[in-house]
Amino acid sequence: MTDCYYCALHARRSEDIPIHPAEFDLGSPAPRCAAHWRMICECCGLSAHFMATAFCAVREQYFCANCAEAVETVSDSFLGWEYYFRYRSPWSGSWELALDRAIFEGCHPHQGAVRAGKPFPGVSPERHVGRRDARSQVWLGDTVDSAYITRAWNRNAERWDAVFDVDGDESRKYHGDAALLSLTGDVRGARLLDLGCGNGYLSRILAGDGAEVTGVDPSENMVALALDRESRDPLGVKFAVASTSDLSPFADAEFDVIVANHVLTAVVDLDGALAEVNRVLRPGGRLVALFSHPCFSCGPRAWISLVADSPRREEIGGYLVDHYFRSGTYILEGWEGFTPVPYVHRPLKAYWRAIRDAGFTIDEFDEPSVNERGIAELPAWRVAQLERAAQSCVFACTKVENKSRVGKQWGES
Incomplete structure (x- = not known):
């Protein structure tokens, strides 16, 4: 007889919790009893993990997270967890606890049967969890050029803008931007190009820091959003439509600093883009x-x-990646509300070599983790999850006056 995975897990935290024999998903790493199995949602008719299910006290029916009007993650420790879920009922609009928290608080609709390990209504009859194969990359081969990627971002511009505030989205606020701005340094009075500026949020931050900012992006819709913000709250930022690989609107050595924030993975011609960056950046520029x-x-x-x-992040065992050394473009999926976005993948060494060969010395390299603001504003369990893998990396480089000197940056004669 096999113990229920969750009963045994929680019994280590509390002696009052009985351990029931597992009836479902036998042979898996997490066999479960009925109380910790899947429940039938009486809204959509599908089954869901008991932590992704709640009971509407008004309707007296179960509903799942997918059918809930809203989902909230509440920071509060219990039985080793650091948070719990609650779901807004699609019928009454009332907030209801996920069943794991309901069991803990003694308000599960069938609490007596749960505690005794007896059958109760609503449990899914399926015996095993269907294991879904991890999604694979959809490589696009030679069908992708810069125009293809620009069209994709034009389609997604408004959806992208909707998840930003004046400081960007979560990734930028709590991870990358602090490192990027630190490595950019003092920009007061600098002629600065925000390459691939998107909706212009970073251009405006840099303008607020005293830079004379020009933002360019190949997406007309993104630039329109940036221009709209500038018209409503002028900071003196200039915006224009321009390709990263064709900066012909700008003169040689026109800028002191160039920032490229989440741009190079949308560039097909990396060498061409870096050559243009080098051209419009003054010698010694950053x-x-x-x-x-x-x-x-x-x-x-x-x-x-x-x-x-x-649905719990604590039960994640690892992160699956593949095809690291393969260079090319594939479809980036999994962003809710977005149409598919092309992503140009290269191994890290390809960026290092391309930057060096374009005439830059590499002064600093960083892999940002959660920054101080993230630690202060995010719950501890969220910070711990975000620190499990690197989301981004950043190169800080200087344009050398004599490109032939780049290969001698390690002290060769």
Whole structure:
């Protein structure tokens, strides 16, 4: 007889919790009893993990997280967990506890049967969790050029803008931007180009720091969003539509600093783009380029849970990647509300060599973790999850006056 995975887990935290024999998903890493199995949602008719299910006290029916009007994650420790879920009922609009928290608080609709390990209504009759294969990359081959990628971002511009505030989205606020701005340094009075500026949020931050900023992006829709913000709250930022590989609107050595924030992974012609960056940057000028970390942005890019259907991050056992050394463009999926976005993958060494060969010395390299603001504003369990893998990396570089000197940056004669 096999003990229920969750009963045994929680019994280590509390002596009052009985351990029931497992009836479901036998042979898996997490066999379970009925109380910790899957429940039938009486809204959509599908089954869901008991932690992704709640009971509407008004309707007296179960509903799942997918059918809930809203989902909230509440920071509060219990039985070793650091948070719990609650779901807004699709019928009454009332907030209801996920069943794991309901069991803990003694308000599960069938609490007596749960405690006794007896059958109760609503448990899914399925005996095993269906294991889904991790999604694979959809490589696009030679069908992708810069125009293809620009069209994709034009389609997604408004959805992208919707998840930003004046400080960007979560990734930028709590991870990358602090490192990028630190490596960029004092920009007061600097002629600065924000390459691939998107909706212009970073251009405006840099203008607020005293830079004379020009933002360019190949997406007309993104630039329109940036221009709209500038018209409503002028900071003196100039915005224009321009390709990263064709900066012909600008003169040689026109800029003192160039930042490229999450741009190079959308560039097909990396060498051409860096050559243009070098051309419009003055000798001794600074390039700071941040982009998704190639080691963690290749392949399925999927967290693997010890419990296949669990909604909890604590039960994640690792991160699945693949095809790291393969260069090319593939479809980036999994962004809710976005149409597919092309992503150009290269191993890290390809960026290092391309930057060096374009005429730059590499002064600093960083892999940002959660910054001070993230630690202060995010719950501890969220910080711990975000620190498990690198989201981005950043190069800080200087344009050398004599390109032939780049290969001698390590002190060769």
